[in-house]
Amino acid sequence: MSRTTLRVSSLLVLSSVVALAGAGTASALGGATDTRTSISVDCAIGEGSNDNQVILPGESLTITLLNCGDWLVTDLAGLNAIDVPAEASDINSFVVPSGSPTYTMSVDDEVDLELTFEADDIDIDVSIAVAGDAPSGALLATNRVAMPIEIDDFSIGLDALGTDVTLGGDAECTMEAGYHPYRTLPIIISESGDFTFRVIDVEPVDEDLQWGQPYYPSQDFFLAVYTAFDPTEPESGLVSCNDDRPVDDVSFVNDGVTYISDDQAPEFVATLAPGAYTLVLTTYRSTSSDDWAAGEFSEWSGVSDLTWAPIEMSALFELWGPTGSLAIGEPDEPELADTGIEPSDAMAISAGAALLIAFGLALLVARRSLSRTR
Numbered sequence: 001m002s003r004t005t006l007r008v009s010s011l012l013v014l015s016s017v018v019a020l021a022g023a024g025t026a027s028a029l030g031g032a033t034d035t036r037t038s039i040s041v042d043c044a045i046g047e048g049s050n051d052n053q054v055i056l057p058g059e060s061l062t063i064t065l066l067n068c069g070d071w072l073v074t075d076l077a078g079l080n081a082i083d084v085p086a087e088a089s090d091i092n093s094f095v096v097p098s099g100s101p102t103y104t105m106s107v108d109d110e111v112d113l114e115l116t117f118e119a120d121d122i123d124i125d126v127s128i129a130v131a132g133d134a135p136s137g138a139l140l141a142t143n144r145v146a147m148p149i150e151i152d153d154f155s156i157g158l159d160a161l162g163t164d165v166t167l168g169g170d171a172e173c174t175m176e177a178g179y180h181p182y183r184t185l186p187i188i189i190s191e192s193g194d195f196t197f198r199v200i201d202v203e204p205v206d207e208d209l210q211w212g213q214p215y216y217p218s219q220d221f222f223l224a225v226y227t228a229f230d231p232t233e234p235e236s237g238l239v240s241c242n243d244d245r246p247v248d249d250v251s252f253v254n255d256g257v258t259y260i261s262d263d264q265a266p267e268f269v270a271t272l273a274p275g276a277y278t279l280v281l282t283t284y285r286s287t288s289s290d291d292w293a294a295g296e297f298s299e300w301s302g303v304s305d306l307t308w309a310p311i312e313m314s315a316l317f318e319l320w321g322p323t324g325s326l327a328i329g330e331p332d333e334p335e336l337a338d339t340g341i342e343p344s345d346a347m348a349i350s351a352g353a354a355l356l357i358a359f360g361l362a363l364l365v366a367r368r369s370l371s372r373t374r
Contacts, residue, residue, distance in 0.1 A: 029042070052209065071095070073095070075092050112126075152289060170240070294310065
């Protein structure tokens with residue numbers, strides 16, 4: 001799908017602190033030590049494809065500025081949200097002194113920072129979370145599904161390469177025509193009802209959530225559930241699926257560890273009767289098994305110019321539904337869905353356990369001018 005622009009929500013405005021350090025040694029763009037609350041920006045390198053940094057309410061973000069002497073720092077939102085110790089009141093901009101020590105500025109609103117020097121500019125858009133709702137029902141299970149470097153694929157729409165196709169004719173199930181790597185996860189449902197399938201976290205980190213990070217196909221996964229999955233007939237046995245959840249926001253789920261997913265994370269509700277099903281995790285973009293192992297998309301993909309360092313990726317999957325029991329098998333063991341799941345091969349989650357492990361808080365972030373690499 002095309003890029004999406006999100007607007008700032010004023011439902012909850014919390015303060016954050018941004019620490020700016022002076023000139024120093026060079027660092028790589030989107031460095032491995034960067035986190036949700038600490039990033040490095042090297043003015044000698046510039047910015048990558050993503051300007052966004054998402055933090056949680058009450059968190060502070062530390063930005064270490066390297067080689068940025070004489071650069072102008074401005075909040076384009078114009079909210080006088082920058083608090084610099086050298087100034088008596090909040091300001092919208094200041095100049096980083098040449099050879100200066102670490103500078104600390106506090107921000108009491110969402111900021112749209114622009115760093116400029118002569119013809120160069122670097123953008124940092126910081127978003128702060130607002131409260132939101134969890135899916136209906138109980139959280140029945142969570143399971144991280146890995147997408148290894150060596151992986152199988154299936155094909156769809158080979159006669160329509162260069163276009164998007166809808167899996168099973170479902171408008172919510174759009175993917176690029178071509179090849180798609182996949183993993184499967186067997187599921188046994190013991191009580192009928194509406195079930196919510198969603199991805200709440202991906203690895204590596206989504207570039208739309210952390211400044212300067214590279215693009216990986218994992219930031220745009222595709223999720224589907226089947227009565228049975230045949231990779232030679234990917235539209236047969238399809239129950240429901242989704243590429244991007246219907247609401248353009250970023251969600252946070254906190255269970256002591258905070259999982260973050262953006263609006264490209266798949267989520268859908270399916271009405272299921274008791275029985276065996278197969279969850280399929282794949283990609284929106286076309287990339288064959290060989291391309292995946294090489295860190296490339298198909299030549300007809302809309303992002304065929306993008307590459308990545310081959311690495312195992314993963315998605316943290318949640319299943320919500322009515323009180324009842326559920327069994328989940330090991331990934332890529334579809335025979336379990338046909339023969340039943342042995343206790344040694346699956347975990348059974350009772351209704352009581354589902355309630356005990358339910359995450360306590362879901363938060364939504366609406367981002368100002370949030371770009372998506374799609």
